[in-house]
Amino acid sequence: MNISDETIMAYSDGELSAEERAAVERAIQGNPELEMRVARHRGLRDRLKLAYSAELSEPVPDRLLAAARRAASAPTDGKVVNLNDARQAAQDDSRAANDESPYKTGWRSLGGIAAGILLGLGVGYGMWQQGGGPITRDASGALVATGRLKSALTAQLTADQTPTSRVHIGISFRSKAGDFCRSFALSGAAAPVGVACHHGAEWQIQSLMKGEAGEVGGQYRTAGTEMPPLLLKSIEAEISGEPLDQAAEAVARQQGWQAPAR
Amino acid sequence: MNTSGTSQNFHEELVALLPRLRRFARNLTRNPHDADDMVQIAIERAITRTDQRQPDARLDGWMFKIVRNAWIDEMRSRGRRNKIFAPEEAGERIGSEAIQQEVTLMSVQAAMLRLPEEQRMAVSLVLIEGLSYKEAAEILEVPIGTLTSRLARGRETLQVILGGEGEIK
Numbered sequence: 001m002n003i004s005d006e007t008i009m010a011y012s013d014g015e016l017s018a019e020e021r022a023a024v025e026r027a028i029q030g031n032p033e034l035e036m037r038v039a040r041h042r043g044l045r046d047r048l049k050l051a052y053s054a055e056l057s058e059p060v061p062d063r064l065l066a067a068a069r070r071a072a073s074a075p076t077d078g079k080v081v082n083l084n085d086a087r088q089a090a091q092d093d094s095r096a097a098n099d100e101s102p103y104k105t106g107w108r109s110l111g112g113i114a115a116g117i118l119l120g121l122g123v124g125y126g127m128w129q130q131g132g133g134p135i136t137r138d139a140s141g142a143l144v145a146t147g148r149l150k151s152a153l154t155a156q157l158t159a160d161q162t163p164t165s166r167v168h169i170g171i172s173f174r175s176k177a178g179d180f181c182r183s184f185a186l187s188g189a190a191a192p193v194g195v196a197c198h199h200g201a202e203w204q205i206q207s208l209m210k211g212e213a214g215e216v217g218g219q220y221r222t223a224g225t226e227m228p229p230l231l232l233k234s235i236e237a238e239i240s241g242e243p244l245d246q247a248a249e250a251v252a253r254q255q256g257w258q259a260p261a262r
Numbered sequence: 263m264n265t266s267g268t269s270q271n272f273h274e275e276l277v278a279l280l281p282r283l284r285r286f287a288r289n290l291t292r293n294p295h296d297a298d299d300m301v302q303i304a305i306e307r308a309i310t311r312t313d314q315r316q317p318d319a320r321l322d323g324w325m326f327k328i329v330r331n332a333w334i335d336e337m338r339s340r341g342r343r344n345k346i347f348a349p350e351e352a353g354e355r356i357g358s359e360a361i362q363q364e365v366t367l368m369s370v371q372a373a374m375l376r377l378p379e380e381q382r383m384a385v386s387l388v389l390i391e392g393l394s395y396k397e398a399a400e401i402l403e404v405p406i407g408t409l410t411s412r413l414a415r416g417r418e419t420l421q422v423i424l425g426g427e428g429e430i431k
Contacts, residue, residue, distance in 0.1 A: 006411070009414055010410065013389075015394065048374075055285045058284075063298075064298060067306060068280060070309070
């Protein structure tokens with residue numbers, strides 16, 4: 001009986017029907033060459049399983065656990081937050097609207113990985129809600145600033161802030177959508193940084209990521225030059241025109257960060 | 263939305279699946295950081311798409327597929343970006359940590375890294391994750407015949423790399 005390599009492989013993997021299996025077993029009887037081929041297939045599988053078994057006992061990062069647990073506690077009314085999808089939709093819009101800017105490509109590229117990172121932190125912050133953290137979810141599931149972050153975004157001018165300000169505002173700018181946006185850095189272990197845009201009555205968190213060594217000697221460093229490259233890229237991609245200078249920032253604050261028609 | 267999808271049971275299954283999802287994603291992306299990012303994206307996508315899951319579909323296979331699709335999206339996106347940012351991006355992506363990890367990988371894992379992605383995925387799903395040919399073929403969106411030939415070629419290559427047994431016929 002002629003037995004193909006693929007049949008031997010399928011037999012070794014337990015993929016054959018009972019009849020096929022019986023046929024192969026009959027052929028293997030007294031055929032050391034076939035027997036060895038089966039042993040090789042199974043030996044390789046055992047080796048692979050062994051080589052990859054240690055990975056299963058590695059600790060899972062908190063951000064992934066949080067994301068998976070969020071899956072359980074998420075509201076089931078269809079308004080589950082998915083920044084990634086929202087971002088993708090926004091990208092699709094902007095792509096359609098304006099395809100010649102070189103920044104477009106950079107912004108789009110953030111969609112996958114960056115959104116994943118942002119989302120991880122966002123989910124984590126969402127869960128702070130009960131603890132009165134700086135970020136929460138509004139009724140539609142969007143991440144919005146609250147507490148001291150909201151106050152700082154609304155009231156704090158970059159000219160006034162000191163190295164000890166608990167929230168540090170980086171730059172203020174108009175987004176391509178016309179909203180006023182401000183980058184911020186929070187103190188704390190994760191030293192999160194991000195961008196919030198004023199929309200309606202809320203500061204919606206557009207991006208959020210872990211800052212790099214936010215605190216140095218107990219003092220918060222000036223935001224801006226230390227912003228993670230990913231955040232800078234997302235600002236570059238979202239910004240319309242130049243960042244606001246101090247005078248323009250003060251005017252925008254006075255007008256309640258309401259985007260003037262243009 | 264299908265409420266059963268976000269039940270306590272779903273959550274527990276998902277948490278229990280995380281180690282395997284990470285392992286699969288590492289075999290897919292060949293980079294632990296990318297792998298975790300893809301797992302995270304997949305979880306978020308899964309939450310919003312529980313209604314798209316066939317009631318009898320295994321959670322692992324369904325999630326593997328979402329991880330793989332997330333990676334396909336990411337690679338497309340990088341392809342576009344690389345047209346403009348190639349030089350810096352290349353420098354950023356190849357961190358010393360990643361290289362170090364590759365150097366210290368066990369020989370079997372090192373051999374896996376050398377397989378073409380198609381073969382690596384077939385080997386990963388069937389031999390490491392223990393899925394059936396049919397399930398693996400569905401995840402990779404290929405006919406079973408294609409899956410088995412990729413699996414056979416992947417095995418052959420691994421045997422050759424891992425000990426020269428490939429010559430024995």
